[in-house]
Amino acid sequence: MNSIHHDAEYFPDPETYDPERFSEESRNYNPTAFMPFGEGPRICIAQRMGRINSKLAIIKILQNFNVEVMSRSEIEFENSGIALMPKHGVRVRLSKKVPKLP
Ligand code: HEM
Incomplete structure (x- = not known):
């Protein structure tokens, strides 16, 4: 894939x-x-759950944190697994967002 x-x-x-x-x-x-979830008879049985969980995780992180990418070099990708993964990870700094007063 x-x-x-x-x-x-x-x-x-x-x-x-x-x-x-x-x-x-x-x-x-x-x-x-x-076809991120495959195709045909062996297609992922939890496609909707996977999509919802991923979106929720991104929403929650962006709602609550500022995200700064700390990796300086270009990101290299692993091409041996199913999912696209960075070879050496990606360093990020998360800082808590201060809630705005009403
Ligand atoms: C974003 C999240 C996910 C992605 C990208 C993903 C992707 C995939 C892919 C590519 C396949 C292989 C389809 C094939 O062989 O052609 C697969 C199969 C499968 N996935 Fe997922 N998946 C995700 C989440 C989940 C979750 C949350 C569950 C269970 C709670 C799950 C359960 C399964 C199972 C049981 C199979 C095997 C289906 C079979 O062989 O009949 N997946 N998934």
């Missing part, structure tokens, strides 16, 4: 971080080639 998701035939300019490619208006990839 990692190889398909990085194939320029299906995802133009695959190494560029371009979240807009997933928006309805500017979609530029072949949707049948996008």
Whole structure:
């Protein structure tokens, strides 16, 4: 899956971080080639749970913390696993957001 998701035939300019490619208006990839949860009879049984949990985790972190990326060099990716993972992790600094007074 990692190889398909990085194939320029299906995802133009695959190494560029371009979240807009997933928006309805500017979609530029072949949707049948996008299968983060697999496909067919062995497709992930918890696709919805996976999506909801991931979104909630991101929402909660961004609601409560300022996030600063501390890694200085370009991030290298591991290409042996199912999920896309940074080879040496990514160092971030989290600082608690101060709640605004009403
Ligand atoms: C963002 C989170 C997740 C991602 C990206 C993900 C991705 C995947 C992928 C790529 C497969 C392999 C499909 C294939 O073999 O073609 C899979 C299978 C599976 N996933 Fe997930 N998954 C996620 C979350 C979960 C969660 C939360 C659970 C359980 C609570 C789960 C349970 C399973 C099971 C049981 C299978 C095997 C299905 C089978 O072989 O019949 N997954 N998942």
